[in-house]
Amino acid sequence: MSTDTSRAAVPSRTAARRASSLLTSKPWLRLTLLLTAPLTWLVLVYVVALAALLVTALWSVDSFTGEITRSLTFDNIKEIATESLYRTVTLRTIGVAAAVTIIDIAIALPIAFYMAKIASRRMQRVLVIAVLTPLWASYLVKAFAWRSVLSDDGIFEWASSKIGMGTPGYGITAVIITQAYIWLPYVILPIFAGLERVPNSLLDASGDLGASAWQTLRTVVFPLLKPAIIAGSIFSFSLTLGDYITVNIVGGANQMLGNLVYTNVGAANNLPLAAAVALIPIVIMIGYLTAVRRTGALENL
Amino acid sequence: MRRTTHRRRALGALLASSALVALAACGGSDSGSAAEVPTKLGKMEGKVSILAWPGYVEDGSNDPKVDWVTAFEKETKCEVTSKTYGTSDEAFNLAKTGDYDVVVSSGDLTARMVASKEAVEVNTDLIPNYEKVFDFLKDQEWNTFDGKHYGVPHGYGANLLMYNEDEVSPAPTSWSAVFEPEEMAKYKGKITSYDSPIYIADAALYLMKHSPELGIKNPYALDDKQFAATIDLLKEQRKNVGEYWSDYLKEISAFETGDSVIGTTWQVIVNSIDTKKTKVKAVLPEEGATGWSDTWMISSQAKSPNCAYAWLNYIDSPQANAQATEYFGEAPNSKEACDFASDPGFCDSYKAGDEDFASKLWYWRTPVAECLDGRTDVECKDYSEWTKAWTEIKG
Secondary structure (H helix, E strand, C coil): CHHHHHHHHCCCHHHHHHHHHHHHHCHHHHHHHHHHHHHHHHHHHHHHHHHHHHHHHCCEECCCCCCEECCCCCHHHHHHHHCHHHHHHHHHHHHHHHHHHHHHHHHHHHHHHHHHHHCCHHHHHHHHHHHHHHHHCCHHHHHHHHHHHCCCCCHHHHHHHHHCCCCCCCCHHHHHHHHHHHHHHHHHHHHHHHHHCCCHHHHHHHHHCCCCHHHHHHHHHHHHHHHHHHHHHHHHHHHHHCCCHHHHHHCCCCCCHHHHHHHHHHCCCCHHHHHHHHHHHHHHHHHHHHHHHCCCHHHHC | CHHHHHHHHHHHHHHHHHHHHHCCCCCCCCCCCCCCCCCCCCCCCCEEEEEECCCCCCECCCCCCCECHHHHHHHHCCEEEEEECCCHHHHHHHHHCCCCCEEEECHHHHHHHHHCCCECCCCHHHCHHHHHECHHHCCCCCCEECCEECCEEEEEEECEEEEECCCCCCCCCCCHHHHCHHHHHCCCCCEEEECCHHHHHHHHHHHHHHCHHHCCCCCCCCCHHHHHHHHHHHHHHHCCEEEEECCHHHHHHHHHHCCCCEEEECHHHHHHCCCCCCCEEEECCCCCEEEEEEEEEEECCCCCHHHHHHHHHHHCCHHHHHHHHHHHCCEECEHHHHHHCCCCCHHHHCCCCCHHHHHCEEECCCCCCCCCCCCCCCCCCCHHHHHHHHHHHHC
């Protein structure tokens, strides 16, 4: 590429023309030039980074000097596989991610259905904006807002005490509520997009043939919508899986996988163990993605 | 400062995570050359680069009223560049890059700096203001190694026991309020603790006073049996803890809203809590407490040693020291500094110079395998094991 462009840079029309004719006659060269930059980026940022993570997990840290010892050992992997701490935290993290995903889907379905099928064009646009607006606010602001809402003298306590309940306080419940709120737009949007693609005529036909509303939903809409729902769940599930800030803010004394990575990098200066812990959500996500690949949901992302 | 702390923490997290994927490509450069201890100062180099806790090197860019760097620059013609860090471990990694002439280190970092030859011996004769520093801060095991001074004291503070006066009665006088099961039960879910492995020392200090059969002599030197007992105590405490804090703003809000009513604290937090919302009080319990004492060190890779000496002298001057310690919220390093504080009650509220108070403090140290209390027949738990245990305690 460098020879071509440097020649083209010379203010000569023939050089530019020659370069252009070269590119026209050699499609493979055109393709190479076009794809090199994005492919390099993709490989460097995703593939190399993942490989580096894997290799780092196989290193160890000299506890005296704090230097990384670059000889391969499976100690870190063994540690996260055998110690009960990592099992407990992994199960807790998966539990939170699953709860967040289920809650988000349950809330997103009626909202998306209203947006796609019932609301007028004008209303639809307003609703899309309304769903997107929370994304403009900082994640931290939203998490801290929930911290104050759920606190002992917060609005949740004030409102729910009138019906004889109280705030759940800081803990796993608070984490689930906060995460479900924060990731909701990411679940609504794919489901909305999926519903828009379900033709209205199908719903009419189903009704004409005598199906009840519930039957139509269950046998017509839901099968068509399944890939979209799974696409949405990938967002909420994976985003929750890697989070550590919300837990810090509203999680009380609880930890999730992200916190273990954070303490190992920040406090313990143990990058290899942090890398090993970071592999857990990656493995979970690979399993999840492989399982949903068959449903065709990945084409919906 | 509140906002910058957050931003810096977020940035730190970002850097840390990107460092994780990029993986430490370059190892620490080894600087084995033992620098000669200078006996007189040369020409100022015109610039100095400083690595410090947030709020230690303020040039007015965070708050125009908070500025003690400009005066230094005018006086010495050394232009200051500074970088802040969030934990001692982060500081250690940054110091190893050799980009900094001066590093301020807490007691859990200094030993590591000296052992890895990142810090050099400092000739205190070249620092006239060193004389004014409280005697009980000098020649301590976290700033003097083998009889050599590796820096000058900055300030110190204690991890106190804070409680909500309306909710907690009778007023606690002992750490038993947060370590004894029957006392903790009264405030279950409203107890808060400092979120760092170094907090293990707080529990060890409690056992040192209440379980003499364990024979703990120094809360930073724990053998297997002592360590296990300490961890058990903390796991018991965990059941009653509402939340752990490391961000001091989080603790302020938790006490103001009543989500926490008792737990460890710093003086700066006590001063920051809105008394209209919550009446809090902090005490130094009868067992004493852990604390920190910071030291200004000069890097072995310093490119501007003369400016570095000038900075050490300047920041130890009563006026600059008063500004810096008052801004951060800790006791200054000299009696004279009290006169320069903007708040006349400053030294009283931080108990500066109160030797009785200071003698009850166990300053943060780095736990190492070679026991800090001098025992040679056993091996102590080092900091990496403390860190591992800490994640286990939180579960």
